[in-house]
Amino acid sequence: MKTKKVPLRMCLGCSEMKPKKELVRVVKTKEGEVSLDLTGKKPGRGAYICRDIQCFEKARKSRRLEKAFSCRIEDDVYNGMESELRGE
16 A cells, blocks of 8 residues: 655745645745745745744744745735734
């Protein structure tokens, strides 16, 4: 019997490897737009963070999302993603 491999991704906040389904995908489109991808199906380059707001804040403070996407992310984009992550 074959066991199914669970895809692991690294959280940019805490740097822990976790199952992909436990993480939230952040995506950068071809147009350069950065947003949360709660479905995990949006086209574009993806990076992952835990659903924990502290991991988001750590990734933001250390600019890990900006490094992953090689671009500057404006504060209003970060604030929008933070509100979405908090479920507001």
